[in-house]
Amino acid sequence: MDKKMISENGETTTADGSICGYDSLHQLLSANLKPELYQEVSRLLLGRNCGGSLEQIVLPESAKALSSKHDFDLQAVSFSADKEQMRMPRVVRVGLIQNSIAIPTTAPFSDQKRAIFDKLKPMIDAAGVAGVNILCLQEAWTMPFAFCTREKRWCEFAEPVDGESTKFLQEFARKYNMVIVSPILERDIDHGEVMWNTAVIIGNNGNIIGKHRKNHIPRVGDFNESTYYMEGDTGHPVFETVFGKIAVNICYGRHHPLNWLAFGLNGAEIVFNPSATVGGLSEPMWPIEARNAAIANSYFVGSINRVGTEVFPNPFTSGDEKPQHNDFGHFYGSSHFSAPDASCTPSLSRYKDGLMISDMDLNLCRQYKDKWGFRMTARYEVYADLLAKYIKPDFKPQVVSDPLLHKNSS
Template sequence: MASAYLTASSSTALGVPHPTLRCAMAGGLLSLEACLERCIPPEDLAEVKRILYGGEARKLNLPAAALSAAQERDFELQGYGFEAAPEQLRRPRIVRVGLVQNKIPLPTDTPVAVQVAALHRRIEEIVEVAALCGVNIICFQEAWTMPFAFCTREKLPWTEFAESAEDGPTTKFCQELAKKYNMVVVSPILERDEIHGGTLWNAAVVISNSGAVLGKSRKNHIPRIGDFNESTYYMEGNRGHPVFQTQFGTIAVNICYGRHHPLNWLMFSMNGAEIIFNPSATIGSLSESLWPIEARNAAIANHCFTCAINRVGTEYYKNAFTSGDGREAHHELGYFYGSSYVAAPDGSRTPGLSRVQDGLLVVEMDLNLCRQVSDKWNFKMTGRYEMYAEKLTEAVQPHFVPNIIQEVSNAAVSVSETPQPLKGPEELCLLLLLQCRSRQASKGSNFNFPGCPASSHPASQHTQSSPAVPASCPAVRHKPARAAALRNTEPRLGAASLPGGHRAAAGATGTFPAPGARRRPQDLPGGP
């Protein structure tokens, strides 16, 4: 069905994709959408798209001049729109974004300056078409000025593609585009930070429609999987989760591998992002099954629009490389499968761009939809952020104990034939708790041992009738084999502190030894 596309390319009739176009390098499919159009009966197609994409995005009526230019310049052009309900007190907040995916136009062993110049020319002719389509914010793919050569682990010539984020040639180039077309430009590059020793970063420069550099975002998560040897060149970003206020809305940039980290999306959203761009470079054998899910899920969970962008094509490197994964030396990272798309906060999404071809996706969105969906689902209101923050703070500590509930039976504390060394006050607490359980449990009262970490737990939790003990109780960390040693040891406590009149050795101090501390002879019954 030709109406399912607003597309232009040299390999199609204007607006009508060829139904049998194939590409072996991409696994045989131009796009998932082309396959659906070809194989699903028309009477079922609308329902299939509803299930796959949620509410169907409105097709944009793009200018004929833009469609014609895209065809002449050999890239795909698609346009879709997301609606929001009309409101009484707020006007619609309409913005058009553009997502660009492309192949590198020259071989990877072409001189660096020549490759960069060729990519600048390619992007400029796509941005010109985006301007014809009324795009307000445009974002390019990850490290768009170079081959994604970080698989090779070679330093030269790849580090020569690095530039200053503030005043490098690519930033100046993008500043001119921004001013010329009144367009915010998101330009992901390999950054060289000369102020801090020439350090390299995977970064995205955000340039205002006025031409001013608003700032930059750095890649927070660096992959160490397969041939993605990026930590050979740069490490995790150090700028947190910045959000940029533009004339057209608040935006953020979650670069590539951050897509796999839900909390990374969350933090951009917490800082107020309405649109989060995800410029990427990822290959089919690794992530294509995850690609349609992750950015879409982030849009739903964070009440915002997300824009997933991936490059296309295969990039060949003269020197073969390996990554210690048992594979033979090879010259390619893999096939970059494109498929760029936009997801809305209500869970709907656009179809993706081609898996094999350069493309521009133009998406019109009403940012009022973000708050409307938030008011409906209330994920920000119902999220237990204070609880998550508290537990995450505990989880990063070296002595974190997971909260796992375990079954504890009476047999678990039976006398062992082989006494074990004592470790800490929790085991002493356990012995006393078990000795007194029959008396105290019947009263339903709590144990109250001064200095005892387990004293906050009700006695009934430590009785034979209770099948489980909360894992948060330190007493569950005992080992049965230590019961014999525990049975013959009294803590140095005042008699008044012990239930049932248990008495301590004379001269007790009322304190337990620190966890893991060795017992001195004078600390044990009958000691000096």
């Protein structure tokens, strides 16, 4: 009931101009176009794997039952790859969870956190019984995305890497033999109790493999995150798990092609992009950036955005000349996967919690490196040289001026 209230607030208070009555772009198109037209539109919008040949994964009834009972969107589709002679297929089942918060932000913090844990439990169970090998949760999943408020009291949600949320997830990792990527607000006890926006990588035995801290911190609109934590100091680690090499590009890092590139240079086969972003700001970018990264770097990308509108107790302004208000706008969900061959899955709902599952043969990464040759033709030495020059204060851009310019512009 609380969820419903929050969801309704989201749909009525958001100013993103969206119409109601549809769950996702692809649901809207499939419901309103003739099948042969939808197939052609899918070919153009989703690429080869989805152009009429999108293969649905058959999930166990127990997973579907959890989805029905707990009212979350559940989609499962498969990316194909060519058979090779010298390597066996390396098919991995990967899951993404998107969710709204569970109770109002006015509730006691420990209740809020516990309610999110309770809400996620059946979704993680569904991933587990569906045989998901690697599961990623959304950015700062243990809390509302309170950074818009600039209030420091929300820092109480921060945890050390081996804190409460990690312990909660370690049980699932062990139970289901599942790698879990857990993006949290981290408090670094050993370094003056500062905070970071961090993804904890939990191995399939429940062990902590490592962590990655968000590299690029936004200063845009209500994303006042630089009030709370600084640019990450963990580089661009790729985590070698039993199921493949994974990395995490947290939220705003998706706008930085160099960040995507670095995970690729370090050998990532799947890069997760746990995010929190709202319709009025970023929705037309959402299907572009992750997919471009998958193409350019020959890896899979799993994009996650939280859902719903989060209403805060005290009003705040947004640096946009508009009146003070109590919410951040509508987090539009729309989690999905992109592949190295430029294909992508349809998206989860813009409004509902959801679990997106895909099977992906990681051999597709090297197949597309070989096919398109982007690494081979990248001329990294040219760009190493350019960037080395660019970061110096006396950098001069390479500009060729029309010699007649001053004559013309007089």
